[in-house]
Amino acid sequence: MTAIDQAITRACSLPCWTDPQDAEPLGGGITNINITLSDQGKKYVVRLGQDIPEHSVLRFNELAISRAAEAAGISPRIHYSEPGALVLEYVESRAMVEEDLHDHQTLISVAKLIRDVHTNVTDIVRGPIVTFWVFHVVRDYAAFLKENGSVHIPKLQALLDEASALERSVGKIDLVLGHNDLLPANILQAEDRLWLVDWEYGGFNSPLFDLGGVATNCSLPEEAEHLLLKTYFGADPDPALLRSYNAMKCGSLLRETMWSMVSEITSEIDFDYGAYTAENLSRYERAITNIFPQRGLK
Incomplete structure (x- = not known):
């Protein structure tokens, strides 16, 4: 039995169903296996996945933030949950792609959605919630890669040195509840609104991480980045904000690069993590060279 067959069997066996039908995999996930199915005339998405300690993914945290995002009207309604499974109502929509956010009106809508997350979900979320500080994540990933004999070990010290310089450049931050995984595929375009899904990396963070994540994951040009920041903050960004951003x-x-390096070692999902690492490392090197042209950081 394949992993997909096992996932479909698990999804259909959940006790929340009367007569589950038409179960099939939902493409796109590179951390979880997602299954769609119908029951009593309604369609659902079943997200299957255990805790992933090496990525600091804790399902209690994902569930708490998903509940808050539902209450804020940002994420679909939760139908059922149990350890290792989260069932959401299916919403008629399509996952965005990079090019969607190159449209200025769409980008403005996404900037407002991010601001709603940081404002409303922050106020609603209950219970203990993790803190997602990217530079801690990077240091933790580097330690994991060294401990597990990654092929990328020769690169790590230079990346850690650069991370320290970047952390100093970010400076003091505001703290909000962030999504922290703003790939365009996690933003759903319905007929009359946007939805935001997949909260497994959610946690308290700087708002600049989500804004920067959108920009990098969608290859936004500088003009679009300016529009993103202006829409979010309500004013043109000043030089200090731009440096931190x-x-x-x-x-x-x-x-994202080091997440993929770790996933090369640990993930059992059928995905080319090596190519994904190379793609993101190339993006990172172009971006950091724009900030530190000499790359000999002090």
Whole structure:
């Protein structure tokens, strides 16, 4: 039995169903296996996944933030949950791609959605919630990669030195509840609104991490980045904000790169993590060279 077959069997066996039908995999996930199915005329998404300690993914945290995002009207309604499984109502929509956010009106809508997350979900979320500080994540990933004999060990010290310089450049931050994984595929475009899904990396962070994540994951040009920041903050960004933002943007790319390096070792999902590492490392190197042209950071 394949991993997908096992996932479908698990999804259909959950006690929340009367007569589950039409179960099939939902593509796109590179951390979890997602299954869609129907029951009593309604369609659902079943997210299957255990805690992932090497990525600091804790399902109690994901559930708490998903509940808050539902209450804020940002994420679909939770139908059922148990350890290792989260069932959401299916919403008719399509996952965004990079090019969608190159449209200025769409980008403005996404900037407002991010601001709503940081304002409303922060106020609603209950219970203990993790802190997602990207530079701690990077240091933790580096230690894991060394302990597990990664092929990327020769690169790590230079990346850690750069991470320290970026952390200093970010400076003092505001603290909000962030999504922290703003890939375009996690933003769903319905007929009349946007939804934001997949909260497994959610936690308290700087708002600049989500903003920088959108920019890097969607390859936004400088003009679009300016619009993103202006819409979010309600004013043109000043030089201090731009310096902090650009450093956090590099931190976002470095984290995505090292996430993939770790996943090369640990993940059992059928995905080319090696190519994903190379793609993100290239993006990171271009971005940090724009900030520190000499790359000999002090």
